[in-house]
Amino acid sequence: MKHVELIGVSKSFEKQQNVLNEIDLSIEKGEFFVLVGPSGSGKSTLLRMIAGLEDITGGILKISDKTVNHLPPKDRNLSMVFQNYALYPHLTVEQNILFGLHVKKTPKKEQQKRLKETADMMGLTELLKRKPKELSGGQRQRVALARSVVSESPICLMDEPLSNLDAKLRAHMRIEIRRLQKKLGLTMIYVTHDQVEAMTMGDRIMVLNEGKIQQVGKPITLYNKPANLFVASFIGSPK
Numbered sequence: 001m002k003h004v005e006l007i008g009v010s011k012s013f014e015k016q017q018n019v020l021n022e023i024d025l026s027i028e029k030g031e032f033f034v035l036v037g038p039s040g041s042g043k044s045t046l047l048r049m050i051a052g053l054e055d056i057t058g059g060i061l062k063i064s065d066k067t068v069n070h071l072p073p074k075d076r077n078l079s080m081v082f083q084n085y086a087l088y089p090h091l092t093v094e095q096n097i098l099f100g101l102h103v104k105k106t107p108k109k110e111q112q113k114r115l116k117e118t119a120d121m122m123g124l125t126e127l128l129k130r131k132p133k134e135l136s137g138g139q140r141q142r143v144a145l146a147r148s149v150v151s152e153s154p155i156c157l158m159d160e161p162l163s164n165l166d167a168k169l170r171a172h173m174r175i176e177i178r179r180l181q182k183k184l185g186l187t188m189i190y191v192t193h194d195q196v197e198a199m200t201m202g203d204r205i206m207v208l209n210e211g212k213i214q215q216v217g218k219p220i221t222l223y224n225k226p227a228n229l230f231v232a233s234f235i236g237s238p239k
Ligand code: ADP
Pocket: 013, 014, 015, 016, 019, 037, 038, 039, 040, 041, 042, 043, 044, 045, 046
């Protein structure tokens, strides 16, 4: 089943035209979809348009077969995890995790139930009363993930969520995110500029360069049959 669909989606800023060019894309329900490309290729802009944080200049964006071009972010049934975690420094871990549910006025009892489940699952139960500055980088990133998980949104968008972590923790978190996505059956759109991350995590990968799709396919296909030299050298295949 198609979950997120882009039809001829384009983006221009006043000072920068054609940041994204006629993007056609269809992402299946429950798929782990990776968006990869060099810095400045338009990955974050594309994700922000799907989230509703950025206007779409041209084309159509559909979620669950419904056109959502002008729907506000909160009505799109998705959650987003950013590179810099974006935790509130003055709030505790618990308050950070529950922030979205608090804004949506989810009943207190339901909030506590979901908090407990999420904290258990993410190994955060012991840390709920701490402030972000009392956490390690990995723990902060886990709080950011928990905030996304607790929303129970069927679509999760992540923009380079691991780029601030050291290599060992990054490797561990890749596995953790993948496990979580599978367990919850999430439709994941995951942005990275890291080829290894893309190849090890993605069910499918889209390679973007200068606002244009270079290739969409399974990791093995990109590796064995790169569509052009850019994909070949970016993915690191022998062609
Ligand atoms: P990536 O996430 O792949 O590094 P971005 O989506 O952040 O790329 O940026 C793609 C291009 O769009 C860049 O050239 C960037 O300068 C430009 N861009 C992004 N946001 C804006 C903005 N608000 N105004 C003007 N240009 C922007």
